[in-house]
Amino acid sequence: MRSNASGVGRTGYSPVSMIKAILIKIIKNLNSTSDLIDELYSNPYLAQAIGFDPIRNYVPAESTFSMFRKSFDINIIYLLITDLLFKGISAGFISTExxxxxxxxxxxxxxxxxxxxxxxxxxxxxxxxxxxxxxxxxxxxxxxxxxxxxxxxxxxxxxxxxxxxxxxxxxxxxxxxxxxxxxxxxxxxxxxxxxxxxxxxxxxxxxxxxxxxxxxxxxxxxxxxxxxxxxxxxxxxLRSNSVQYMPKGDCGVDLELHSQYFEKNRGIYRSKFVCPFVKEDKPDSCSKLNCYRYQNYSKNNFRMLFFRNSAFFKESYSKRxxxxxxxxxxxxxxxxx
Incomplete structure (x- = not known):
């Protein structure tokens, strides 16, 4: 972004300086533009660092900030956000998971x-x-x-x-x-x-x-x-008027979600459910052989792909x-x- 004077205001202020001032208002959680102006006058080193000079009364008025916001191109904000996010992702500070x-x-x-x-x-x-x-x-x-x-x-x-x-x-x-x-x-x-x-x-x-x-x-x-x-x-x-049932095994017990995958040959998503009692270390292990079920989902049924009661769904959604x-x-x- 070019930092030459924009012509906004009585003496013209750099758009870069105006943006920095607005960012300071957000970072310092200032309630109004007048509070921002007071902050710039009371902290001349900060004001000079972003391109203003309160000693020479070179600080935008409230009307100048208002005119700048009205004429401001929102795409500049998108570019700033994109640049910062790219740096954060590249440095490993931000996860895209x-x-x-x-x-x-x-x-x-x-x-x-x-x-x-x-x-x-x-x-x-x-x-x-x-x-x-x-x-x-x-x-x-x-x-x-x-x-x-x-x-x-x-x-x-x-x-x-x-x-x-x-x-x-x-x-x-x-x-x-x-x-x-x-x-x-x-x-x-x-x-x-x-x-x-x-x-x-x-x-x-x-x-x-x-x-x-x-x-x-x-x-x-x-x-x-x-x-x-x-x-x-x-x-x-799911909305309250939607119901999702877990499949039952041959032993009559609700099965648990085991895994999900995409089958390329048929172009479908599949979920495998297994009996929670099919474990050798449990004395009450399921007596039925092959006590499991598969459910297939077409590309038009993604809404029912994940079972909301599964540990897999709950673990991910808990971060929301x-x-x-x-x-x-x-x-x-x-x-x-």
Whole structure:
């Protein structure tokens, strides 16, 4: 990136310096642009290191930062992220074995998001009457894990709340964020999933990871994309209205998943299940010979490829909550930016 003055602001500031300042705001967890400016004036060595000079009053104003953000090319951020990730992967600091996908709400600064109004916050037309020029809209947020409780008109606790704003869709190396796509709040999680993977394929040029996501992404279209296009494996729980049964052996006991593989000759995926009692060191070993089963899966049935109760699935999926650990800082960034 060229560091010549961009012409933005009264005296013109280097775009490289402006980006560094924004990164400092994120790293130091500053709540506003005015806090960033105060930090640059109170720490002149830091300001001079990134290209400003508070001694000569050569520090951008809030309006300058605002104009820069509006004219900023988002592709520059993608290039910076890609370069940093490539260096981290090459140095062995970042593992590409797992990718995690999730989303979090960005509440619009409006009286419609007042906690006292949440029980009435279900009329999208009323919001559009106030903010007809914005693409923010109504979304639904689970609140089962939140400390704050919301109630309906009958004062019954609610498991979800309606909110006004946007939704940030994030893909990460577990707790290391990669890319984020922001949409109106009503956009479904599953509709953005493939776009996030395409960003990884296009910018980072790799495939084949294990992709972890919650049951909101339980869609055959997503499984097919992960397995057939991304050449990876999707670890996603089934929705509550879907049931997956473990096969039973000749002895009548539920079998355990032993292995999975791809059979090239027939172009199918196979899972082998074995009896848990077929072990020589157990006194109650299974009396049936060859107490095992195979199940075949076509390319159109990736959704049922992994058994969710198997140790193999649980061990991989147990890493998914790591993406939650980065959401708090990312949420603060969106609120203050």
């Amino acid at each position: 797992f990718l995690s996908v999730d989303s979090f709400p960005i509440l619009f600064d409006s009286h419609f998001n007042n906690s006292k109004s949440f029980k009435l916050c279900n009329n999208a037309n009323k919001f559009k009457d106030y903010y007809s020029l914005l693409d923010a809209d109504y979304g639904v947020k689970p609140i089962s894990n939140d400390n704050v409780k919301f109630y309906d008109n009958n004062d019954n606790p609610k498991k979800v709340m309606f909110y006004v704003g946007y939704k940030a869709h994030v893909i990460s190396f577990l707790n290391i964020p990669i890319f984020t796509i922001v949409t109106p709040a009503s956009t479904s999680d599953s509709s953005i999933f493939n776009l996030l993977l395409k960003l990884v394929m296009g910018c980072l040029e790799f495939t084949g990871s294990k992709v972890l996501a919650d049951k909101g992404y339980d869609s055959s279209r997503i499984y097919d994309f992960v397995h057939l296009v991304f050449d990876g494996s999707a670890f996603i729980p 909550p790591l993406i939650e650990s980065l959401f708090f800082k990312v949420r603060i960034y969106f609120i203050s930016y």
